[in-house]
Amino acid sequence: MAIIRTEGLTYTYSQGTPFEKTAVKNVDLEIEEGELVGIIGHTGSGKSTLIQHFNGLVKPTSGKIYVDGQDIWDEKNCRIRDIRFKVGLVFQYPEYQIFEETVYKDISFGPKNMGLDEKEIDRRVRETAALVGITDAQLQKSPFELSGGQKRRVAIAGVMAMEPKVLILDEPTAGLDPKGRDLILAQIKEYQKRTGSTILLVSHSMEDVAGFASKILVMNKSELYCYEDTPQVFKKADEITAMGLSVPQITRVFGRLRQMGVDIRTDVYTLDFAVKTLMEYMEKNGKDIEQC
Amino acid sequence: MLRDITIGQYFPGKSVIHRLDPRFKIIITGIFIAMLFAADGFIGLAVSCAFILMTYLLSNIPIKLMVKSLKPIIPVILFTSVLNLFFIDGVSVFSFWVINITDEGLITTAFMIIRIIALISGSSLLTYTTSPIILTDAIERLLSPLNKVKFPVHELAMMMTIALRFIPTLIEETDKIMSAQKARGADMDSGGLLKRAAALVPILIPLFVSAFRRAEELALAMECRCYQGGEGRTRLKTLKSSGADYSAMAVALLFLAAVFVINAVTG
Numbered sequence: 001m002a003i004i005r006t007e008g009l010t011y012t013y014s015q016g017t018p019f020e021k022t023a024v025k026n027v028d029l030e031i032e033e034g035e036l037v038g039i040i041g042h043t044g045s046g047k048s049t050l051i052q053h054f055n056g057l058v059k060p061t062s063g064k065i066y067v068d069g070q071d072i073w074d075e076k077n078c079r080i081r082d083i084r085f086k087v088g089l090v091f092q093y094p095e096y097q098i099f100e101e102t103v104y105k106d107i108s109f110g111p112k113n114m115g116l117d118e119k120e121i122d123r124r125v126r127e128t129a130a131l132v133g134i135t136d137a138q139l140q141k142s143p144f145e146l147s148g149g150q151k152r153r154v155a156i157a158g159v160m161a162m163e164p165k166v167l168i169l170d171e172p173t174a175g176l177d178p179k180g181r182d183l184i185l186a187q188i189k190e191y192q193k194r195t196g197s198t199i200l201l202v203s204h205s206m207e208d209v210a211g212f213a214s215k216i217l218v219m220n221k222s223e224l225y226c227y228e229d230t231p232q233v234f235k236k237a238d239e240i241t242a243m244g245l246s247v248p249q250i251t252r253v254f255g256r257l258r259q260m261g262v263d264i265r266t267d268v269y270t271l272d273f274a275v276k277t278l279m280e281y282m283e284k285n286g287k288d289i290e291q292c
Numbered sequence: 293m294l295r296d297i298t299i300g301q302y303f304p305g306k307s308v309i310h311r312l313d314p315r316f317k318i319i320i321t322g323i324f325i326a327m328l329f330a331a332d333g334f335i336g337l338a339v340s341c342a343f344i345l346m347t348y349l350l351s352n353i354p355i356k357l358m359v360k361s362l363k364p365i366i367p368v369i370l371f372t373s374v375l376n377l378f379f380i381d382g383v384s385v386f387s388f389w390v391i392n393i394t395d396e397g398l399i400t401t402a403f404m405i406i407r408i409i410a411l412i413s414g415s416s417l418l419t420y421t422t423s424p425i426i427l428t429d430a431i432e433r434l435l436s437p438l439n440k441v442k443f444p445v446h447e448l449a450m451m452m453t454i455a456l457r458f459i460p461t462l463i464e465e466t467d468k469i470m471s472a473q474k475a476r477g478a479d480m481d482s483g484g485l486l487k488r489a490a491a492l493v494p495i496l497i498p499l500f501v502s503a504f505r506r507a508e509e510l511a512l513a514m515e516c517r518c519y520q521g522g523e524g525r526t527r528l529k530t531l532k533s534s535g536a537d538y539s540a541m542a543v544a545l546l547f548l549a550a551v552f553v554i555n556a557v558t559g
Contacts, residue, residue: 057471081477089475096465097472099497109494113477144501158476 001069002030003166003198004054004087009063011049023049025222026063031200033165036192038209038230039202041219042244047202048092050219051168054200055087056080068165085114088164092171094155095148103129103146103154104139110162128157131194132187149180156184160191167191168200173208185212206240207248210269218243234267250274302423308536309351310421314430316537321418323544327551328407328414333558336551337406343547344414353420361416362409369408376401424456433531446522454510462503469498 009027014020023046031037041047052058053065056072065072072083088110091097100106104125111121129139132153138146143154156172169188173181185208192199203209209216209230216233218225220243226233233240237247237255247255247269254268254277264281268274304310309317327340348358382396419427432449439445473494474480480491 052471055475057474081479084475084477091468091472091475094472096502097469097476097494097498099494099501109478110476113479162477 001033002066003033003068004031005029005066005069006053007064007066009050009053009065010061011046011053011058012061015061022222024053024060027224029217029224029227031166031198033198034196035198036189036212036214037198037200038213038216039200039219040204040206040209040216040245041225042204045219046222047219048170051089051170051200051202054166054168055089056083057089085110085162086164087166087168088159088162090156090159090167090169090172092174093152094159094172095151098143098151098155098158101142102140103134103143106143106154107139107158107161110158114162124161124163128161129154131160131191132157133183149176149183152176152180153184153187156188163195164197166198166200168202170202171204172201173203173205181208204245206245206251206269210234210248210251218245230269231267234269237266301419303353303357303420304423305352305421307350307352307421309347309417311536312421312540313531313533313537314422314426315434315531316533316541317418317422318427318430318434320541320544321415323541323548324414325411327544327548328410330548330555331551332555334403335558336554337403337410339547339550339554341406341410343544344410344417347417348413351417351421353417357420358413358416361420362412365408365412369405372404372408373401376404425453428452428456429527429529430531444522446525450522458503458506461506462499465502466495466499469495 006027006029009024009029010022011024012020012022025046027050039047039051049058053060054067056065059073067083067087070078072078072080098106100109107125107129108121111124116124125139126136129136134150134154134157138150143151146154152172156169160167167188172184172188176184188199188201189212191197201209201213213230215228216230217227218233218240225243226236234247234251237251240247250271251266251269254264254266254274257264258266262281265277268277312320324340324343327343328337331337331340348355377393377397378391380394380397380400382394384392385395385398386393422430428449431452432445435443435445435448470480478491478494480488483491
């Protein structure tokens with residue numbers, strides 16, 4: 001069963017004023033449980049507004065959202081706070097939401113709000129802290145003494161500790177160096193492997209999403225452009241580039257090769273796969289490639 | 293939502309009122325307030341209201357906005373009317389149990405309500421038609437004589453400008469932090485007074501932290517651009533007064549004089 005399903009989801013800002021703007025237009029979507037989804041789109045394409053619908057922070061102007069088969073705005077049968085524990089949302093620059101005296105207390109804020117008992121909270125805090133690479137000594141420190149990357153990971157752990165069925169991250173790697181970026185992406189993947197939860201990762205960098213997600217959702221001008229398996233999406237590299245998004249460098253190399261007349265597939269987006277494809281090609285017609 | 297706050301909001305335009313020298317606008321607003329408080333009868337009050345109505349029409353600011361600016365002061369109006377209505381002695385017109393409403397009370401209440409409404413709409417017209425930056429500029433110029441007694445006028449004006457500049461930024465930031473904490477299950481809409489106050493901690497602490505961070509960055513950026521206070525600083529736009537400004541002030545003074553004359557005649 002789909003963990004998140006939307007029907008004709010539409011959201012309009014400042015309705016009825018001159019500043020009216022539709023941020024999300026008529027989105028029908030079904031996200032299966034356990035999926036690793038990358039959400040991409042240019043700035044202002046509506047991707048941030050879309051994900052805020054999934055945990056009930058934004059109420060749609062029209063349309064419906066079902067989480068785990070339940071209409072989240074059906075006020076009789078559903079408490080919106082329970083939905084927030086089911087669908088964890090990590091905002092952009094989450095380190096700016098940290099407020100407690102110690103790292104431990106900050107990570108336990110979410111689980112505490114869920115009304116869990118001390119023992120369970122302690123287990124969750126220690127487990128998630130270990131997962132994101134926060135040591136026991138650091139748990140007792142003030143979060144404001146940590147480095148930027150560490151603060152970011154503490155904030156992400158704060159949402160992971162609620163053990164949501166769906167974890168949504170809005171540009172978790174923004175402003176980090178490549179090493180910090182890879183670390184966070186690896187930890188998110190590790191979390192997914194361990195818990196089997198559904199992950200939605202928002203980014204405007206295809207490079208981030210390419211090696212990470214099994215499916216990709218593309219938003220363009222407030223509308224859902226496509227939601228397909230990663231290889232399918234990369235076949236549309238040209239259209240995606242036209243939207244103002246960049247495809248990974250390696251995909252561009254293969255597109256260029258094709259333009260030069262090399263008969264090679266273009267849905268290549270990771271380095272390993274690129275090597276494999278090239279090797280196969282060279283084995284098949286080793287002489288041709290030298291002529292190019 | 294937080295975004296709907298309009299106090300001190302500026303509505304750009306090109307009307308006569310918009311183009312007036314802001315220093316004169318501040319002085320004229322002062323004259324208008326004097327007018328309101330000098331008037332001791334309904335005729336005087338009507339003259340002052342005619343003045344503010346005239347300026348509103350000249351400024352092309354929709355009356356809707358004027359009504360909107362009155363919304364936050366409804367509690368104040370209600371409070372003063374209740375006090376005036378029930379506690380002023382005079383000839384009773386309506387009485388029930390301990391409630392005794394008098395003719396004097398009714399008249400004073402009506403008078404007070406009109407005065408408060410005129411006062412608020414008059415002063416909001418100033419902020420509607422003048423951008424905050426120009427307004428602080430004008431305040432700086434008007435206060436400049438205080439420099440002689442070593443009062444830091446420029447620094448004060450700069451602080452006001454910066455504070456005004458960051459209001460929208462901080463509102464946006466508060467919105468974001470609130471959403472983030474709600475996503476972690478923070479409950480801000482239920483519980484008693486104490487519980488609600490405690491629920492503000494997760495919002496206020498990140499807000500303060502980011503305000504300090506912004507202040508530090510801004511200070512550094514200002515120093516990088518060689519800011520060193522008001523001494524020897526010149527302006528991009530110098531305020532210039534023209535004939536229109538003087539005539540506007542003359543009109544305002546004329547109305548003030550009219551109010552005094554009416555007071556003398558009716559009093």
